[in-house]
Amino acid sequence: MPAFKVMTWNVENLFRPAPGAAQGEQQRFQQKLQLLSAVINQLAPDVVALQEVGGLEPLTDVQQALGGNFPHLAISLFPDPRGIRVAILSKHALQDLGTQTHVVDFPTGPALDIHDLTGTGGSTPVTRLSRGALHVRVTKQGQTVDVITAHLKSKLLTFPRPGGSSFEPRDENERAQVGGIALLKRTAESVTLRIVANSLLEGNPQTPLLLLGDFNDVPEAQTSLLLTGPPGSEIGTEGFSRADQGDDARLFNLAPLIPEDRRFSRIHRGRGELLDQIFASEELLPRGSDNRRRVPVVDSHIDFQGQLPSIGENPLVRVAEIAPDHAPVTAEFTL
Numbered sequence: 497m498p499a500f501k502v503m504t505w506n507v508e509n510l511f512r513p514a515p516g517a518a519q520g521e522q523q524r525f526q527q528k529l530q531l532l533s534a535v536i537n538q539l540a541p542d543v544v545a546l547q548e549v550g551g552l553e554p555l556t557d558v559q560q561a562l563g564g565n566f567p568h569l570a571i572s573l574f575p576d577p578r579g580i581r582v583a584i585l586s587k588h589a590l591q592d593l594g595t596q597t598h599v600v601d602f603p604t605g606p607a608l609d610i611h612d613l614t615g616t617g618g619s620t621p622v623t624r625l626s627r628g629a630l631h632v633r634v635t636k637q638g639q640t641v642d643v644i645t646a647h648l649k650s651k652l653l654t655f656p657r658p659g660g661s662s663f664e665p666r667d668e669n670e671r672a673q674v675g676g677i678a679l680l681k682r683t684a685e686s687v688t689l690r691i692v693a694n695s696l697l698e699g700n701p702q703t704p705l706l707l708l709g710d711f712n713d714v715p716e717a718q719t720s721l722l723l724t725g726p727p728g729s730e731i732g733t734e735g736f737s738r739a740d741q742g743d744d745a746r747l748f749n750l751a752p753l754i755p756e757d758r759r760f761s762r763i764h765r766g767r768g769e770l771l772d773q774i775f776a777s778e779e780l781l782p783r784g785s786d787n788r789r790r791v792p793v794v795d796s797h798i799d800f801q802g803q804l805p806s807i808g809e810n811p812l813v814r815v816a817e818i819a820p821d822h823a824p825v826t827a828e829f830t831l
Contacts, residue, residue: 498637500829503541504708504772506822507532509815511550512557528818533561535800539826542587543634545645547710549583559585574600574628582630582645582709591633599629599692607687610680613673615658625685639831642696646689646709649681663810682712686722697745697777704779707747710772715751723775724749737788747775750827753794761796761823763806772825780829792829800824
């Protein structure tokens, strides 16, 4: 039976150097391309979802460095203010999904009625994702799979100022406000993705769905739990292989399938966190003759280059780094 392997990786600050950039900066970019392409080709996914891509140009640079192994690509039209966005590289052709490809606007609903601070201390409504999500559809040996990748609002706090932003709050009241707004944004983004997933899952027993990316929170966080859908039958529980009426709407978080000593994808202040996650609908977890679900092989490749660094609150200190601060995470299914 054919295998179908997916991968998600926050490649951290993948920006092509500006024309006329110093030779050292250009060399670092080439070294980064070599590292990314070597890891991706070694892990050999069918589809790789990337986050923190600084535009189409560096994405095509990665594609070229991969040596023609991933001839198909898609990239979000909706970056964040830094210019980073999500993207997908695929060994298989991507179907044209038209307006369904780009997910950015919040649907209506009270959970999505949130506001942000302005640089002068005022309030402005938030109506869309911090970074647009991307929906593609691929077919391998007759099996079609929907794939959505996203990069939710960071837990890193930036404080708005006239004409820019700061990493330092004016006072602790501002820190509390901005921290609360960041949580509300990430929650609204999870709700939006869940509503998109509902539209694809309901009444559709043929096409599996994968949701993967950098969710900027751990599997136990409420923002992650929102994405799984109806409660019950989580992987590793007694009810996992027992059919019930909620299965058709569920997205099973594959995190418990990662070996426990590798169940993280980033290290923050010395503490491992699994921010990069993969959710799969039940069609990709079929029941065998023993009535137990068949699960994929899942791993966080924390040793893709030595040891993951421990990062702090200021991302500017990592601008010149070559290796990303996130590990790639993969899942391999039997179709």
